[in-house]
Amino acid sequence: MPSGTSVRHPLAGLTRDFHRIGPLDRPIEPWMCAELDQHAAQVCEGITASGGELNARTLGTYLHGFLDGCLERGWDSEAVEYDWETLRVLAICRLAKDRGFVR
Known part of the structure; x- marks a missing residue:
């Protein structure tokens, strides 16, 4: 099996979804x-x-x-553009891509 995570893995699905809304495939601002x-x-x-x-x-x-934990606290990913939780999820997705855990 090739390296990387199956498309059925939660990391793969979420990374794909956040890839559409987040800055994972293009240069990002220094602060981000x-x-x-x-x-x-x-x-x-x-x-x-x-x-x-x-x-x-x-x-x-x-x-x-x-x-x-986010959902238990009532977090809504569409409520704010780049809140703390969204940045954490984007960082996890970026980490998964950088480490080769997802394709």
């Missing part, structure tokens, strides 16, 4: 690049600090838990 880098570093640290290894499974599990 810094924000996404900071979010990605925090995600990596959170996964590895708990003894996990950063891979498609652990990143997908993190994403699932993060989105569950």
Whole structure:
């Protein structure tokens, strides 16, 4: 099987969806690049600090838990253009693409 995540994997689906609305395939503004880098570093640290290894499974599990928490708090991705939660999800998607977890 080629490297990358199956299109059925939550990371692949969400990355595809956010790719349409987010700046993942074109140059981005410096402020956003810094924000996404900071979010990605925090995600990596959170996964590895708990003894996990950063891979498609652990990143997908993190994403699932993060989105569950957002939904429990009533977050709506269409309510604000680039709120904290949207930036975190974009950072996860970008991290998944950069690490080759999704195609």
